[in-house]
Amino acid sequence: MASLKDLRDRIASVRSTQKITQAMKMVAASKLRRAQEAAEAARPYAERMEKVMRALGDSVSTQDTASPLLVGNGKDDTYLVIVATSERGLCGGFNSNIVRAAKRRIDQLLADGKEVKILCIGKKGRAQLNRFYPGRILDTIDMSGIRQLGFVDAADIAQRVRVMFDEGVFDVAVLFYARFQSALTQIPTEQQLIPVPLAEHGGSAEDASDAGGGAIYEYEPDEEAILDDLLPRNVSVQVYKALLENAASEQGARMTAMDSATRNAGDLIDNLTIVYNRTRQAVITKELIEIISGAEAL
């Protein structure tokens, strides 16, 4: 049986933990709002880019001279799996969920006899993946120095990936991140970066003509040159979008995790308080019995 002092100390310690988780929850909530605003602000650019890409992709992708970024380099032996996770923990199952989704895909690729290389964004995913696939991780991109994610950060990552693609390090690149749905739900998502998935272009002839509003465009220099210019940008934009979603998801997951931690701490305090009160009463009763039995003995 713990002494009264022990119980008091435990209650105090749980209470201070609760204060910390409460504070973290509020910080996550305000960061989440900022991350959501950033994701929203980035939407117009991505939407317009997609519209144009679709309109152009249909007309150019059938040609032999189309950029390898669009049609691939003719092989799919080596996959580059880019896993975007967070730099900090204490965000519930956020990182594990992304890693699990990536792991499922990697195992499947390995079973198919493909070569898999991994590029980590954020150190939390690296720690987990390194346990399963030692030696496959090419590099980890450290995002801890970045306070507010900017497009340049994403563009730099995209450039790295493009350079690796040009050097023939890999044939296909897929990106794993968590799509933000709500503070409660984040969906681990797989997205193909290189080559640009044709499914988005193909079968959307209607959208394509929609994009131009039915008008016939004049192109300068020409469609192909424009597409060649846009494709690398598109990779950057996709990475940027994914990282923004990921940032929002991370804060959402942290907020939820900290909320339930705060609630758990509250439950724990209630239980401990009951035990504390019982113990206190037991001690008083014991003392009374001692006094009475002492008096009776006289």
Place this chain on the structure above:
Amino acid sequence: MAERFSFELVSPERLLMDVEAAHVVVPGTEGEFGVLPGHAPFMSTLRPGLIQVFEDENQAPKTLFLKGGFAEVNADGLVVLAEDSIDPETVGLAALDQDIRNAEEDLTAARDALETARAEATLAWMRPLRDIIARGI
């Protein structure tokens, strides 16, 4: 009152400008082109250069430096997708020269394709910006 059309300047991070303009001069890859109301549907890539936005034909234009990007003219107006824009008046020539020298050093000292690509990308927009500022805006 002259006719206007909607002009949007969009960067990946946010909507930079959303105004009614009377006339916009855009730095296209194959030469500058002016957009007036009722322009034919048109798409062009941009080179690093100045974009001039005349909200009113008689007023001085708002001038911004774009690092390159993409322009689309459709029935609704003009949309420019630009990665980044810089107000050329805020840039000091000496600081820019120093940056260019740094980038050139990076280029010669580059150990791999990634570092080369990075330095080249920086120089690709810094040099035209320097020319423009040196010439006077």
